[in-house]
Amino acid sequence: xxxxxxxxxxxxxxxxxxxxxxxxxxxxxxxxxxxxxxxxxxxxxxxxxxxxxxxxxxxxxxxxxxxxxxxxxxxxxxxxxxxxxxxxxxxxxxxxxxxxxxxxxxxxxxxxxxxxxxxxxxxxxxxxxxxxxxxxxxxxxxxxxxxxxxxxxxxxxxxxxxxxxxxxxxxx
Numbered sequence: 001x002x003x004x005x006x007x008x009x010x011x012x013x014x015x016x017x018x019x020x021x022x023x024x025x026x027x028x029x030x031x032x033x034x035x036x037x038x039x040x041x042x043x044x045x046x047x048x049x050x051x052x053x054x055x056x057x058x059x060x061x062x063x064x065x066x067x068x069x070x071x072x073x074x075x076x077x078x079x080x081x082x083x084x085x086x087x088x089x090x091x092x093x094x095x096x097x098x099x100x101x102x103x104x105x106x107x108x109x110x111x112x113x114x115x116x117x118x119x120x121x122x123x124x125x126x127x128x129x130x131x132x133x134x135x136x137x138x139x140x141x142x143x144x145x146x147x148x149x150x151x152x153x154x155x156x157x158x159x160x161x162x163x164x165x166x167x168x169x170x171x172x
Contacts, residue, residue, distance in 0.1 A: 001057065001065060006089065006100035013055060013067045020053055024072055024082045033072065033080050041077035048075040050083065063110040065101060088146060091136040093170050094127075098136060103143070107133060117144070117165060130167040137164070138172035 001009070023029060032051070040049045055068040069085035087102035099107040104114040111124025120129035127133055135143060142148040148159025152171045155164040 001100055003091070003098040003100055009057075009067065010089070016055060017068050017070060020070055021082060024070075024080075029072075033074075036072065036074050036080045037077050040074045045076045048073055049080075050074075051080070052085070059110075065105060065110045067102075090143065091138065093134045093136050095132055117162075117168070120168065130165070133168075134170040135164075135168055136170050136172050 036049050036051060040047070043049070050071055050073040052069065052071040054066060057065045057067060059065075066086070071083055071085075072080035073083045074080040087104040089100050090103035092099050092101070092107040094107045101107045101110065104112060106113040106122040106124055106127065108127045109122065109125035111122060113119070113122045113124065116129050116135075121127070122133075129135070137143065137150070140149040140151050142150050142157040142160060142162055143164070144157060144162035145160035148157035148162075150157050150162075150164050152166075155166060155169075157163070
């Protein structure tokens with residue numbers, strides 16, 4: 001998704017997520033929550049029950065980009081609680097253009113592409129990190145753990161030990 005489109009859509013996605021959170025926290029889903037707890041009570045304690053709510057963008061070719069993944073989950077008969085399955089949006093430079101997609105997806109084809117540092121070639125379209133695709137780091141936030149700091153002069157994370165591959169990054 002290009003930067004301008006993402007910047008238009010992201011606040012709307014956040015509003016939807018906030019409203020779903022209020023719905024899950026409120027009483028309107030009390031019957032559904034109780035039924036989920038009842039279902040989980042019928043199962044062994046090692047099983048959980050999850051109801052998912054996903055917001056995705058689908059393009060005309062059938063490619064899908066998840067923008068929000070949340071829902072409710074329970075186990076052992078407890079009332080459900082909200083869970084999240086989203087990946088943090090990440091900025092990439094692809095053939096000179098800034099593109100924003102969840103960090104476990106390809107900025108070219110939107111296919112699933114996790115752990116780009118270990119698997120620098122997209123399994124869907126074959127585009128590669130360091131050549132056509134570069135991670136845009138315009139803050140000192142570690143792209144791996146999102147807690148530590150990395151910089152061009154110190155590419156080793158202060159928290160998680162992750163090292164940014166300088167060939168895969170554009171510092172902005």
